[in-house]
Amino acid sequence: MPFLIAAVVLVGLLCVLDLILSLGVVKRLREHTEMLNNLNGRASIGAGEEVGTFTAVTVDGLPVSRDLLTDETLVGFFSPGCPACKEQLPKFVEFARSMPGGRDRVLAAVVGDVQRTTDMVAVLNPVAHVVAEPAQGGAVGGAFQVAAFPSVLKVAANDSGRPVVTAARVDLDRRPSPAV
Known part of the structure; x- marks a missing residue:
């Protein structure tokens, strides 16, 4: 019986660790998506901005x-x-x-x-x-x-x-x- 309890606790801890890692990956993917959207949304100077000298x-x-x-x-x-x-x-x-x-x-x-x-x-x-x-x-x-x-x-x-x-x-x- 103690072996069964230890196995359930171990599986529970592994699930919590997996959940934490998955949330970290999702957060990082959101950051990357935001960076890509900012790059796509700003390909050059914005509306209302003065053109530089050239x-x-x-x-x-x-x-x-x-x-x-x-x-x-x-x-x-x-x-x-x-x-x-x-x-x-x-x-x-x-x-x-x-x-x-x-x-x-x-x-x-x-x-x-x-x-x-x-x-x-x-x-x-x-x-x-x-x-x-x-x-x-x-x-x-x-x-x-x-x-x-x-x-x-x-x-x-x-x-x-x-x-x-x-x-x-x-x-x-x-x-x-x-x-x-």
């Missing part, structure tokens, strides 16, 4: 800078190693085609190795001013604090003439309303 040259040799972002401008960041970028690229191109102001109101940055970015640049160039940047230290990506790809946002000048993000996430399935 100067760059497009693949066509045209200079671009923060000072040129006075009218509403669609800005997109893509990387060739990103499956979601390849999926969103056609939607971005269609959205950019319907932007009031056309190509002059669309800026795209393709981030990565020059040899790997060629295809994306070719697709984007007819509808956007395209800047090709390295994976680390790109001027445009740094100005927009890009943390994830793809990132698509809209920028316009505020009352003091400084460009701020007006939409931190752009729904590429909804076409912009035409200029009147």
Whole structure:
């Protein structure tokens, strides 16, 4: 009989230990989920935040800078190693085609190795001013604090003439309303 009581106590203690460990794992999974959601929710600077200073040259040799972002401008960041970028690229191109102001109101940055970015640049160039940047230290990506790809946002000048993000996430399935 004492052996049976000891076995029941041991099984009970093992169940309590298992419960404690399971709760620890669940807590850790929730923390990781929250971190991933925060990363997905904040791929770049947020709405209302001022765009950082930058100067760059497009693949066509045209200079671009923060000072040129006075009218509403669609800005997109893509990387060739990103499956979601390849999926969103056609939607971005269609959205950019319907932007009031056309190509002059669309800026795209393709981030990565020059040899790997060629295809994306070719697709984007007819509808956007395209800047090709390295994976680390790109001027445009740094100005927009890009943390994830793809990132698509809209920028316009505020009352003091400084460009701020007006939409931190752009729904590429909804076409912009035409200029009147």
